Amino acid sequence: MHPILKLVSQRLALGLLLLIAASALIFIGTQILPGDVAQSILGQSATPEAIANLRKDLGLNEPALSRYFSWLGNALQGDLGTALTNGQDIATSMGKRLGNTLFLAFWAAVISVPLAIFLGLLAVRYKDRWPDKLISGVTLASISIPEFLIGYVLMYFVGVKLGWAPSVAMINDSMTLGAKLHAIALPVTVLTLVVLAHMMRMTRAAILNVMQSAYIETAELKGLSSFQVIARHAFPNAIAPIVNVVMLNLAYLVVGVVVVEVVFVYPGMGQYLVDHVAKRDVPVVQACGLVFAAVYILLNMVADIVSILANPRLRHPK
Amino acid sequence: MFKNIPISALIGLFFTGLYFFVAIFAPWIAPYGMAEAVGDVWEPSSAKHWLGTDSIGRDLLSRMIYGGRTTIFIATAATILSFTLGSCLGLLAAVMGGWVDQAISRFVDLIMSIPSLIFALVVLSVMPVTIPVLILVMGLLDSTRVYRLSRAVAVDINVMDYVEAATLRGEGRRWIIFREILPNALSPLVAEMGLRFIFAVLFVSTLSFLGLGVQPPGADWGGIVKENKDGIVYGIPAALVPAFAIATLAISVNLVADWVLNRTTSLKGGRG
C-alpha cells in the first residue's frame, strides 16, 4: 500500500476511535457526580416519587455500561433520545438548530479565512514595520478579550447607537437569504473577529517559517523577483501549514459559537445547549456535547490529513 | 533590573498589580456593600456612584470590586491547580517515558479532543454549581494544556547532553528533575502560567455569563455582564464595564507573559 494511503487511513481510524472515546467521556462526565443524578437534577425539595420516576426515565436503574452502549447505539442510528424537559425528540429539535449554527459558522468562515490569510501575508510582507506591529498588537488584545465583550460592544455601538444592524439575531425559514444575512451581520462579525486574530498570527508564523528556509535564499540568489519567490517556492510549502491553521481555527469557531449565540439570542446549537445545561436536561446536553465533539474532532482530523497529503516526502517516497 | 523592562511590560505589571491589590483589599476599598441596593435602576455615573448603578440599583463600582475579587480568586485557584497538576505530570511523563508517558499522554489527547467549554458544560449539567466545583472543573480541564507544554519542554531538555551527563554520573531522578530540568523549564512555564491565568479568567467569566458559573447573589465579572446585559438594547452600557475590566486584566497579564517569554528566548539564543 502507498505509505500515504496507510497514514491517511490510520488517521481516519484514529479519528473514529477518538470519537467513540469522546462519547464515552461525555457519558462518564454526566455520571461522575457523587450521589444521585436524579436528586441533583430535581433539587433537595423533590418528592421521592418524582426522583424514582426520573431515575426510571433516565434508565438509572440499569448498569452504567449497558446504558452507555444503548445510548451510543441509538445515537449512531440518529436517535438521540427525548428531552426530559418537554419530552420532544432531541434529533428533531436539534436538526434545525444545527443548520442555523452551521449557517452562522459558514459565513464567519467565508469572511474570516481569506481575510486572515491576506492580513497574515501583509504582516509578513511588512515584517517589523507598522502594519506588522499593528496586527500583532490587535492579536494580543483580541486573544485577551472575551467574546461577549466584542459582542456587546458591537451591539451597543453598531446595533443600538447607530442602528445599522439588528442587535438580536432572529432568523426563520420564511426569510430571504439577504434578510437572514442582515439578521446575522453582528454575530458573524463577532465570530470573525474572534478567530481572525489567531488565524492571522498563525498564518504569519507559518509563512515566516517557510520564508526563513534555505531554499528561499537559493531562490533569491537565482535572481527571482519577490513575487516569483513567493509564488513558486514559498507558497507550495506554506499551503499545508496554512490549511492546518484554518482547520484548527474553524474548530475553535465551534466553541465561539456557543457564547455568540447566547449574546445575540440566536436559535442555534449553542443556545440550545446552554439552555438545557441550566435546566439540567442531561439527554440533551449529552447529545449536544456529542455533536460539538464530533465536529471538533472531524476538523482536527482534516487538519492532520491535509498536512500528510501536503508533505512531499510522504507523497513521493524513496 | 527595572531598566531593561520594556514599557509595555511595565504597563502590564502595573495594572496586574492594581487589580490584585483591589481584589485583596476589596472590603476596605469598595464604597458600598456588594448586595446593597443604594439607588435607582441603572443610574448613570455620578459623584455618588462613579460607575452608576446596576439592574436592581446596586452600586456598580462596589459590585465590580467584589466581583473582581471573586473572578481573580477563582482564576488564581484554578491556575494553581492546573499548573501544579499539569507540570508535575508533564515532567514526570518526560523523565519516566515508556508506558507512563503513553498512558498520560493518550488520556490527555482524549480530554483535549472535546472543547473545554463544551466538556465543562456537560459536567456542570449534573454537578452542583459552587465555587469549589468551578475551580476543580476548570483546573482539571486546563491542566491538560499545561501538561502538554511542560512535557514538550521537558522532553526537549531531557535529550540534552547535560542531562545524560548527570544520568551517567549516577544522579537520582530527583536531582535530574529539580536541578537539571526544572531550572531550564521554568521561564517558558512561568510565561505559560500567565496565559493559563488569562484563560481561567475568560473561562470563568464565560461560564458565569452563560449563567453556569458563580450563582447569585454572589457575583463575578462575567455574572455582572449577564445581570446588566438587557440594558444594552436600551442603550445602557453598564454591561460593558465588567467586560472591559476582564479585557484589561487579561491584556495586562498577557503583556507581562509576553515579556517573560521574550526574555527566555533571548536567553536561550545567547552565546558567549
Next chain:
Amino acid sequence: MGEPLLKVRSLKIGATVYPPDAKPHKIEIVHGVDFELEKGKVLGLIGESGAGKSTIGLSALGYGRGGVELTGGEVWVNGRDILQGGIADLRKLRGAEVTYVAQSAAASFNPAKKIMDQVVEASVTQGKFSKSEAEAKARLLFAKLGLPDPNNIGSRYPHQVSGGQLQRCMTALALCPEPDLVVFDEPTTALDVTTQIDVLAAIKEAIRDTGVAALYITHDLAVVAQVSDHIMVLKMGEMVEYGPVDQIINNPKEEYTQALVSVRSINHEEKTPVEPILTVKNINARYRGTKFDVLHDVSVDISPGQTLAVVGESGSGKSTLARVITGLLPPSAGSIDFAGRTLTPDQPSRSREDLRELQMIYQMADVAMNPRQTVGTIIGRPLEFYFGMKGAEKRKRIAELLEEIEMGDGFIDRYPAELSGGQKQRVCIARALAAKPKLIICDEVTSALDPLVADGILKLLLDLQKREDVAYLFITHDLATVRAIADSIAVMYQGRVVRYGTKSEVLSPPFDDYTDLLLSSVPEMKLGWLENVIATRKMESAGN
C-alpha cells in the same frame, strides 16, 4: 587581460546583533577587504568561524544574509559596481552572471519541487536559455558531475537522492546558466570524507571544463589547496594574507597562516599495549524496537593511560559503541570488562565506583553543560557527588582543576554562555577529570571547534593523560586527529570493526579496501594531491 571579472575594493559589511540583555545594535563584521579575481580563476577564501568568509562570498551577489548589510566599498562584476545599482540590477546579476552553491544542499533545495525544475529555473527565468536547452545542459552537467542516471535524476525530488548527490545537483544548478562566477560556500563540509573527495573532484573538473571563475569558501586549508589558484586568509573580518596557493601552503608569511598550515602536526609517540583496563568482547547491539543490529561482534581493548581512537564515518556505529560502554544502550550480546571487573550491561545498575571511573566528554560542549549552573557548580558537582567534598575544600579543588585546564579560578562564577567554544570544552574536560576517572570517552570532542582551538584541546588532553594516567576512548571521523592522539586505532564501518591494532599497524599497508579508501580520501595539504588520488583510483579500477 584588462579589467578583472571581480574586483572588491575596501568592502565593509555590518550586521545587526541581538544580545540578550541589551538593545539590538549594529556592528561591523568585515572591515575593508580588497581583492580581485581574473576570469576562469579560483580564489579560495579561508578562515575560522567569524572570519566573515561567507559574508564576503555572498557580497559578490550583492546579498546580505539575515541582518547583514553591505555598508561600504565597491564590488565590481564585469565592469559594473553592483552595489550602486538597485535590486532590479542585482536580480539580473544573480542566477545569470554570478551563482551560489550552499553548504547544505539538502536545505537549499525546495522539498516540494523536482530537481530538474530547480536546476533550470534561473536560466529560464533570466531568459538565458529556453527550457529544453537548459534541460539538455543540465543533463550534460549531471553526467559531468558523475551523477548516476543523469537523464532521469532530474525528475526526482530532493529527498529521494543522497546528500553527496544533492550537493552535485546544487553544483549543476549553479553551473547551468553558464555564469561567469560561482560562489562555493563550504560545499563539502557537511559530507563524509569518502564522499567529499568525489564531490570535490567533480567540482574541480566542472570548474576546469566550463572555464568559470569561482570563489571557494572553506575552513579547511587542505581542501582549498586542491581547487584554488590563489588563497586569501581571513581573520575576524580582515585579510591576513593573500597569495598563490603554492606560497600560502609551502611558504606562509604571516604567523596566523603558519599556525593554520601547521595545525594537527602534533607528534605523538605511540605506547605499546599492556594489560587492558577496558575490554569490549563480541558486542552486538540494536536500538529498542528495531530489528537490525547496529553493532556486530565488536571487540576492542584499551590499555591504561593510553588512547584508543575509534574512527569511522557517519552511521559506522562509533557513537553507539560509546553508548554501549556507558550502559545507556545495553548490548544484545557480548560483555565489557573494566578495571578488572565485569560491568553490568545497563547504566542504572552500575555501582557508583564504576560510574566514577568511566567519564564522558561530548561533541557539543554547548549542550553538555546546564546553562543555569555556574562553572563552579558544574565542576563541583562530581566532587560533591563522588567524594563528598564541601565548602572550602571543594572550592580549592575546583580552582586546581581550573588551573589544570589552563583557565584559572576567575571563571568559577561564570555561566557557560559567557565562555568561548574552546573554554566550554575545557570545562567539560575538568568536569570529567574531577571524578578522577580511569577512562574518559571522548565523543568527537574537537569536531565542532575551529582547527586552532581544537589543537589546543588535543594538546591539553595529551598533557592530562601524562599527568593523570587516564585512558581515552577517542571517537572521531577525523584522521588527522587520530594521528595526533592515538596509541591504537579501531576503524569502524557499518557497525563492524574492520581494522584494529596499534597506530603504526593500522596506518601502514597492506590495507583492507575500506581503510584504504578512508585513508586516501583525507585531504592532504599538498598541491596536486586530489589529482594524484583520482588518477590512482582510476588506474586501480581500470586494472580490475
